[in-house]
Amino acid sequence: MQRTLKLWRTFKEGMTNFRRNGWLSLATIIILSLSLFIISLAGLITVGTRLIVSNLENRISITVSFNPDVNEGRILEIKQYLERAREIASIEYVSRDQALDVFLENNGSDPIIRQAIDEIGENPLLASLVIHAKQQSDYQKISTFLEASPYRTDINRINFEKNRKIFERLKHIGATTRKFGLAVGGAFGLIAILITFNTIRITIYSHRQEFEIMRLVGASNLYVRMPYIFEGILYGIFAGVTAVILVALSAYGLSGYTEGAFPQGNIFQVFTAYLPTIAVSTICLGIFLGVISSFIAIHRYLKA
Amino acid sequence: MNKEKENKTMPHTEGQPIVVFENVTKDYPGGVNALHDVSFRVFSGEFISLVGSSGAGKSTLLKLIYAEEIPTAGTIYFKGRPIKDINRKHLPFFRRNIGTIFQDYKLLPQKTAFENIAYALEVDGRSAKEIREEVGELLEIVGLGGKGEKFPRELSGGEQQRVAIARALIHHPQIICADEPTGNLDPVSTKEITDLLLEINSYGTTVIVATHKKEVVDQLGKRVISLIDGRLRHDEAKGKYNIKL
Numbered sequence: 001m002q003r004t005l006k007l008w009r010t011f012k013e014g015m016t017n018f019r020r021n022g023w024l025s026l027a028t029i030i031i032l033s034l035s036l037f038i039i040s041l042a043g044l045i046t047v048g049t050r051l052i053v054s055n056l057e058n059r060i061s062i063t064v065s066f067n068p069d070v071n072e073g074r075i076l077e078i079k080q081y082l083e084r085a086r087e088i089a090s091i092e093y094v095s096r097d098q099a100l101d102v103f104l105e106n107n108g109s110d111p112i113i114r115q116a117i118d119e120i121g122e123n124p125l126l127a128s129l130v131i132h133a134k135q136q137s138d139y140q141k142i143s144t145f146l147e148a149s150p151y152r153t154d155i156n157r158i159n160f161e162k163n164r165k166i167f168e169r170l171k172h173i174g175a176t177t178r179k180f181g182l183a184v185g186g187a188f189g190l191i192a193i194l195i196t197f198n199t200i201r202i203t204i205y206s207h208r209q210e211f212e213i214m215r216l217v218g219a220s221n222l223y224v225r226m227p228y229i230f231e232g233i234l235y236g237i238f239a240g241v242t243a244v245i246l247v248a249l250s251a252y253g254l255s256g257y258t259e260g261a262f263p264q265g266n267i268f269q270v271f272t273a274y275l276p277t278i279a280v281s282t283i284c285l286g287i288f289l290g291v292i293s294s295f296i297a298i299h300r301y302l303k304a
Numbered sequence: 305m306n307k308e309k310e311n312k313t314m315p316h317t318e319g320q321p322i323v324v325f326e327n328v329t330k331d332y333p334g335g336v337n338a339l340h341d342v343s344f345r346v347f348s349g350e351f352i353s354l355v356g357s358s359g360a361g362k363s364t365l366l367k368l369i370y371a372e373e374i375p376t377a378g379t380i381y382f383k384g385r386p387i388k389d390i391n392r393k394h395l396p397f398f399r400r401n402i403g404t405i406f407q408d409y410k411l412l413p414q415k416t417a418f419e420n421i422a423y424a425l426e427v428d429g430r431s432a433k434e435i436r437e438e439v440g441e442l443l444e445i446v447g448l449g450g451k452g453e454k455f456p457r458e459l460s461g462g463e464q465q466r467v468a469i470a471r472a473l474i475h476h477p478q479i480i481c482a483d484e485p486t487g488n489l490d491p492v493s494t495k496e497i498t499d500l501l502l503e504i505n506s507y508g509t510t511v512i513v514a515t516h517k518k519e520v521v522d523q524l525g526k527r528v529i530s531l532i533d534g535r536l537r538h539d540e541a542k543g544k545y546n547i548k549l
Contacts, residue, residue: 005429006427017414020414021414210413213412214412214427215395216370216372216399216410217423217471218399218400218424218427220393220396220427223396223427
């Protein structure tokens with residue numbers, strides 16, 4: 001009962017201090033907000049870049065084109081044969097007619113192309129199977145597998161070699177982005193944490209004489225410490241919310257430049273899709289930073 | 305018997321002493337010797353003026369009583385128990401036996417007069433009703449009836465010291481240690497605060513006042529302990545300010 005009463009009192013005191021030290025609280029929240037904003041933005045950019053890379057990866061496929069004399073039944077048989085492979089995520093059959101429809105939809109407005117098609121008099125395109133692998137590294141395996149299969153004589157061409165360079169470049173971009181994101185995010189995060197810690201340390205420093213007074217009138221170290229821990233929580237909540245708003249505004253500002261780069265659309269839509277995760281993690285990080293900084297900063301004044 | 309020894313004779317020997325200094329020495333880092341081989345006893349209900357020039361060791365002596373400092377040598381007893389035996393964790397509880405008053409008041413600037421006094425009871429886990437009643441009563445006693453909601457910055461020096469005295473009294477301490485309580489006050493406020501301390505003493509609370517105000521000490525006509533360079537030079541039952549500058 002007494003513990004609850006004391007906890008409630010220290011909580012109330014934390015609230016009152018937060019309100020009465022208005023300017024100091026505001027300055028601390030601004031610094032903490034900026035730190036959290038940098039960390040969240042670095043996080044969002046890292047996630048965004050990963051999404052771009054994986055979006056591009058998903059768009060990659062191997063197209064296996066068949067000779068014109070191979071009929072649809074035979075191609076579907078090959079499709080069924082391939083579907084048994086563990087590495088393959090999906091296979092789409094594109095008939096010669098469908099291929100022509102897509103081609104005309106994309107290029108039909110060009111009168112020269114239309115004229116060329118008309119002059120040939122028949123569908124020049126081949127039927128194909130569009131194969132998506134589960135992992136990027138599986139494309140090579142699938143290509144080798146097809147070349148060694150009993151159906152190889154039916155195959156006109158496999159366009160893997162053409163895509164190979166793109167695969168490798170993407171793989172490289174993906175790995176570099178991850179490393180770069182982690183390094184930059186980590187460095188900014190560390191700087192932000194140090195700035196936050198120092199700001200809270202200065203705030204606590206301005207109260208150092210009060211700790212002595214509190215202890216002299218019989219307050220235990222825990223009783224002295226608790227209001228500052230609650231203040232740290234308040235800093236974290238307010239700064240977390242502010243940082244999320246800042247990230248939202250930044251994402252909104254960048255939405256025009258990132259249209260279509262993500263499966264979700266633009267960066268703002270990515271932000272919206274991940275809002276609960278971003279909000280909860282930013283606020284929790286804010287609370288953690290606020291509390292841990294207060295705890296460490298006050299500790300040295302309560303040692304004696 | 306030489307004069308110095310005569311002056312060191314215990315002026316009061318009735319009952320159990322509340323505080324006993326037994327050959328207490330206090331050195332600070334850097335070779336500063338604040339107190340040297342100091343011995344005396346304080347009995348319940350006494351009013352003691354602790355006099356000496358700046359740096360004589362008055363503040364250190366008081367800090368040793370409320371365990372803000374620990375002696376380098378010797379032993380201090382509080383109600384028969386060595387203070388050094390008190391567990392650090394129990395210090396907050398021990399300090400509730402002792403009221404402390406300072407020259408610079410040491411009030412919490414972000415708290416009102418009422419809250420400053422109430423804080424000492426809040427840390428004890430007392431109920432809101434009790435706190436309201438006791439703090440209200442104490443504010444009346446120290447003459448600040450209508451000023452409970454004022455912040456320290458809105459009060460005069462004398463009024464701030466009254467708040468500090470009320471806070472020191474809130475636990476009904478057995479002893480009050482006042483370190484230059486009138487050091488920052490004008491003569492009128494000095495007289496008022498001294499009268500207030502005398503009134504508190506008249507109810508049975510032991511009061512030790514460190515001061516270098518000659519006129520205050522001389523008017524009191526109470527026990528005077530004089531410190532010179534950290535050594536106890538005089539201890540007189542009805543003493544005068546006898547430090548020569």
